[in-house]
Amino acid sequence: MIERLLAHGYADIRCNLRRKTNIAKLEAISKRFPQANLEYCVGNLKSREDANRAVDGAQLIFHLAAGLRGDAADLFLDSVVASRNLLEAFGDRKPMRIVLVSSFGVYGVAALGRKAMVDEQTALESHPEWRDDYSHSKLRQEQLFWEYQRRNGFELVVLRPGVIYGPGGGHFSSRVGLMIGGRQLYLGGGNLLPLTYVKNCAEAVVTAGIHERAAGQIYNVLDDDPPTCREYLRAYTKHVRKIRSVPLPYFATRLLSRALVGYHRYSKGQLPAVLTPYKVASLWAGNRFDNSKLHSIGWQQMVPTAEALRTSFAAFRAELDTPK
Amino acid sequence: MTLNIAIVGCGKIADSHVAEIRKLSCARLVAICDLEPIIAEQLAVRYAVPKWYTDFDRMLSEQRLDVIHIATPPHSHLSLTQKAVSAGCHVFLEKPLALNAIDGRRLIECVQEAGRKMTINYWPNFETPALALKEFIARGDLGEPVHVESYQGYDLSGRFGQALLSDENHWVHRLPGKLFHNIIDHALSKTAPFVSDEAPEVVARAFRRRPSSHDNTDQLLDELRVMILGSSVSAYITFCSHARPAGQFLRVYGTKNTAQVDFMLRTMLVDQFQTVPTSLGRLLPPFKSSWKSLGQATRNVREFAASRYHFFAGMNRLLSLFYESVLHDTPVPIPYPEILRVSTIMDEIFAQVYPKVLA
Numbered sequence: 258m259i260e261r262l263l264a265h266g267y268a269d270i271r272c273n274l275r276r277k278t279n280i281a282k283l284e285a286i287s288k289r290f291p292q293a294n295l296e297y298c299v300g301n302l303k304s305r306e307d308a309n310r311a312v313d314g315a316q317l318i319f320h321l322a323a324g325l326r327g328d329a330a331d332l333f334l335d336s337v338v339a340s341r342n343l344l345e346a347f348g349d350r351k352p353m354r355i356v357l358v359s360s361f362g363v364y365g366v367a368a369l370g371r372k373a374m375v376d377e378q379t380a381l382e383s384h385p386e387w388r389d390d391y392s393h394s395k396l397r398q399e400q401l402f403w404e405y406q407r408r409n410g411f412e413l414v415v416l417r418p419g420v421i422y423g424p425g426g427g428h429f430s431s432r433v434g435l436m437i438g439g440r441q442l443y444l445g446g447g448n449l450l451p452l453t454y455v456k457n458c459a460e461a462v463v464t465a466g467i468h469e470r471a472a473g474q475i476y477n478v479l480d481d482d483p484p485t486c487r488e489y490l491r492a493y494t495k496h497v498r499k500i501r502s503v504p505l506p507y508f509a510t511r512l513l514s515r516a517l518v519g520y521h522r523y524s525k526g527q528l529p530a531v532l533t534p535y536k537v538a539s540l541w542a543g544n545r546f547d548n549s550k551l552h553s554i555g556w557q558q559m560v561p562t563a564e565a566l567r568t569s570f571a572a573f574r575a576e577l578d579t580p581k
Numbered sequence: 582m583t584l585n586i587a588i589v590g591c592g593k594i595a596d597s598h599v600a601e602i603r604k605l606s607c608a609r610l611v612a613i614c615d616l617e618p619i620i621a622e623q624l625a626v627r628y629a630v631p632k633w634y635t636d637f638d639r640m641l642s643e644q645r646l647d648v649i650h651i652a653t654p655p656h657s658h659l660s661l662t663q664k665a666v667s668a669g670c671h672v673f674l675e676k677p678l679a680l681n682a683i684d685g686r687r688l689i690e691c692v693q694e695a696g697r698k699m700t701i702n703y704w705p706n707f708e709t710p711a712l713a714l715k716e717f718i719a720r721g722d723l724g725e726p727v728h729v730e731s732y733q734g735y736d737l738s739g740r741f742g743q744a745l746l747s748d749e750n751h752w753v754h755r756l757p758g759k760l761f762h763n764i765i766d767h768a769l770s771k772t773a774p775f776v777s778d779e780a781p782e783v784v785a786r787a788f789r790r791r792p793s794s795h796d797n798t799d800q801l802l803d804e805l806r807v808m809i810l811g812s813s814v815s816a817y818i819t820f821c822s823h824a825r826p827a828g829q830f831l832r833v834y835g836t837k838n839t840a841q842v843d844f845m846l847r848t849m850l851v852d853q854f855q856t857v858p859t860s861l862g863r864l865l866p867p868f869k870s871s872w873k874s875l876g877q878a879t880r881n882v883r884e885f886a887a888s889r890y891h892f893f894a895g896m897n898r899l900l901s902l903f904y905e906s907v908l909h910d911t912p913v914p915i916p917y918p919e920i921l922r923v924s925t926i927m928d929e930i931f932a933q934v935y936p937k938v939l940a
Contacts, residue, residue: 275747278795304750327740328593333623341619386627397623524888525604 258319259283261456261463263290271296273311273322302339308346318343319356319466320402324394332394340398344405354412356466359399361419361451361477361546362392367538371507376547377417377475387535389431412472414465419451419479419546421458423565424572428493432540433486434502435531441502444510445486448543451479452489454565457558464556476551482562489566496570498577510537584608584904587646589637589661590653591615591624593741594675598650599628601897607904608648614640637661641668648673648907654752655762659684659691666695671907673900674701677766678924680757685924689917700903700913701920703770704896705829709884710842710849710877711771711895714833717840717849724837729775729816733768734827735760737791737803742822749797758931759801761787761820765930766923768818771831773919776811783926784808787934790823807930847890848877 262270263286272283272295280297287293300307302322312318320343324335340357364375365382381400385393399415406413420430429436432450434443453461461478465471484492494500505513514532521530548556560568586608588598595613602610614634615621625633634640641664649665651658652675659679662672672692678685678701692699705711717723736742745751745760756762787802807818821827829844839852850873853866884890891897902914 276794276796301748301750303748327744328596329623329627330591330593330595330620331740331744333619334617337619337623338617390627393623393627397619525891526600527885527888527891 258321258459258462259295260286260289261459262319263287263293265463265467266292267467268292269294269296271298271311271315273298273300273302273307275299275301302342303334305342305345308339308342312343312346312352314350316353317356317466318352318354319358319462321358321462323358323398325391329390329393332390333397336394336398337401340401344401344409347409347411351409351411354414354466354472355402355406356414356416356462357399357402358462359415359417359475360392360395361417362388363396363399363417366542366544367535369544370542372543372545374547375477375544377477377550384535387533388539389536392539406473414468414471414473415475416462416465416478417475418453418458418461419477419483421453421455423455423569426455426569428497428573433490437531439501441490441500443486443490443502443504444507444537444541445490446504446506446541446543447485447487448541449483449545450486450489451546452483452562452565453479454560454562454569456560457565460559461551461556464554465551468554471554474550476554477546477548478551479546479548480562480565481548481558484562484566492566493570493573496567497573507537507541507543510541582607582908584647584907585611585645586648586650587612587614587640587644588650588652589614589640590651590675591617591620591633592652595624595650595652597893597896598652598673598675599624599630601893601900602650603628604897605901605904607908608900611646612640612644637664641665641670646670648904651675655679655756656752659688662688662699663691666692666697666699669695669697671697671903672699673903674699676702676770677756677762677927678920682921682924682928685921689921693917698903698907698913700899700906700915702896702899703767703915704893704899705767705844706770706895707898707902707914708842708844708847708895709880709889710847711831711844712898713849714831714840714842717838717851718833718835722838722851723833723835723840726775726814726833726835728834729772729814730819730830730832730834731768731771731816732819732821732828732830732832733764734824734829735764735803735820735822736827737822745801746794746798754797754801758927758935760803760822761805761934762927762931765805765818765820766927767829768820769923769926770915770919772809772816772818773922775814775833776809776816777814777922778811779922780925781812782810783929783933784810785930785933802934805930805934809926847881848874850874850877 277299287295298311302308324332363381364379382396385396402413433445434441457480458478465476514534514537517532518530586602588595591613602608610630612632613621613624613630614637616635618635621633649670650673651661655677665672679688745753753760753763785807787805789802790804793799803822805820809816830841832841842849853869855862899914906913
């Protein structure tokens with residue numbers, strides 16, 4: 258994001274970070290841009306004081322922070338409470354624009370049917386508690402931003418990325434499958450994996466964030482030529498490491514999920530219902546996602562998927578080879 | 582009669598409270614409360630709890646409650662308990678008891694003065710193998726206890742460990758005993774029934790083994806060794822956050838036998854004697870041990886088949902016993918002096934390992 262903002266000519270940027278140790282990476286980027294004038298604000302948005310310091314005097318705010326793992330309470334604290342503190346911090350000094358990075362997880366896709374196309378008009382999830390805690394927290398976060406936008410009148414731009422990937426990121430999305438006991442239950446089959454390479458995603462966020470017609474708009478973010486889950490898994494196995502995977506076709510996954518829910522109820526939760534028919538329909542029904550609205554404001558995919566996958570897999574391999 | 586239950590504090594441990602309350606037919610969860618509305622709301626939505634609050638006093642005045650589960654950080658345990666018992670409620674308290682033993686004593690006194698009951702969530706002690714050990718001792722098969730070892734493994738890369746290491750302002754950093762304060766009473770509560778002295782000698786040493794993060798979280802120590810010397814029984818407590826697997830066991834050495842409860846594997850095994858002389862005699866005990874282990878594994882499978890092998894089965898049993906004590910006015914499942922002994926020893930440990938903080 259910092260690199261893309263600097264590349265677009267923005268020089269005066271305040272970066273709110275949780276740890277001082279992350280500053281070095283940003284310094285390395287800023288050295289490549291002579292005009293860069295980065296200011297660092299170390300703090301945690303869970304603290305109202307830190308949130309106040311982070312936004313003081315800012316005109317354009319990109320809110321990228323979110324909880325990615327942990328229990329529901331952690332995710333809500335890191336994503337929703339932190340967002341509320343940020344939005345409260347403005348007080349009367351409202352910024353001109355806030356850009357929120359949301360998620361595909363906010364869409365209510367379970368009832369759409371297999372292979373349905375999902376665009377920005379698709380309805381939001383009506384039963385977030387039936388999905389996963391991450392999607393639930395991201396939906397609540399986005400709702401919160403719209404509530405404050407209506408109340409305070411600032412410009413809001415929302416981007417909903419698919420699976421963000423790249424060096425330093427996760428190796429597998431749950432859209433490919435679930436890791437259980439060292440084996441991957443491979444559920445994605447021939448579904449398109451809605452990937453967005455981190456650099457392409459950052460470019461999308463900046464493009465929408467600074468576009469004059471983007472106020473009040475929502476944009477799906479995914480790359481143009483995503484692989485299928487099968488292609489991703491094969492390439493990963495070839496270039497990163499061998500993993501033991503057990504493929505399960507969609508109908509079998511549905512059956513398994515019904516059995517799991519039945520057992521979960523019968524045993525009063527002795528085993529968690531990691532799969533439910535609702536989750537299966539939400540994640541593995543092969544929905545396709547539309548990024549034409551993002552293209553309409555001038556976004557272009559900077560790194561082709563083949564190259565992005567090569568770079569990511571090389572980084573993943575190096576990560577595994579590095580002694581901990 | 583069905584007890585009306587409420588929970589105050591909707592952080593991550595509240596999930597297990599909700600899940601276990603819902604399994605009991607004698608209780609119904611009617612309300613939850615958290616100072617942070619977003620956190621209260623998410624729990625209510627996920628578990629379809631009828632009512633959520635951000636104001637504890639308001640919840641007490643609007644709801645007819647029998648038991649309140651206090652699952653907030655320990656800073657607020659005393660004041661919330663005082664309010665709860667004043668409103669006529671019994672209290673199920675998440676550990677640790679309080680910030681220190683003085684507050685802990687006041688907390689229990691206020692419960693007793695109000696004629697209410699309380700217990701604390703020392704749930705591992707109510708797991709099937711822990712109860713089997715109690716029976717083993719009650720039958721006299723252990724003989725007189727001589728020494729106890731309680732080991733508590735911990736994974737700092739787990740969800741809770743990461744939450745507090747990534748946040749300098751996490752409430753655990755403000756506890757007098759920091760991470761130990763939030764965890765060590767599980768290990769100590771297992772030894773409390775054995776070392777019954779009012780003020781045993783305590784020797785504690787702690788250190789930080791993980792690399793520096795170059796921030797305030799470095800003050801948090803992650804390895805603790807404690808020796809407790811009672812008049813007739815001694816105890817070793819180990820809190821270890823680097824050894825793998827992060828196990829939890831209690832080993833009790835008696836004058837007749839030595840027994841070990843493995844809380845992760847859910848087994849209770851008795852050490853085998855060499856009954857045949859010479860080195861040939863050493864061949865037999867491992868077979869006997871394996872046979873006993875197989876018996877335990879079979880029992881666990883039977884428990885699983887009967888849907889009694891939940892992760893928080895011990896908590897469910899403890900809750901059930903506590904609610905029963907409320908409904909039928911029978912003794913509480915954990916004697917108050919035992920809870921206070923744990924708290925007193927914790928104070929002594931923290932005074933030794935975090936002297937500057939406490940000073």
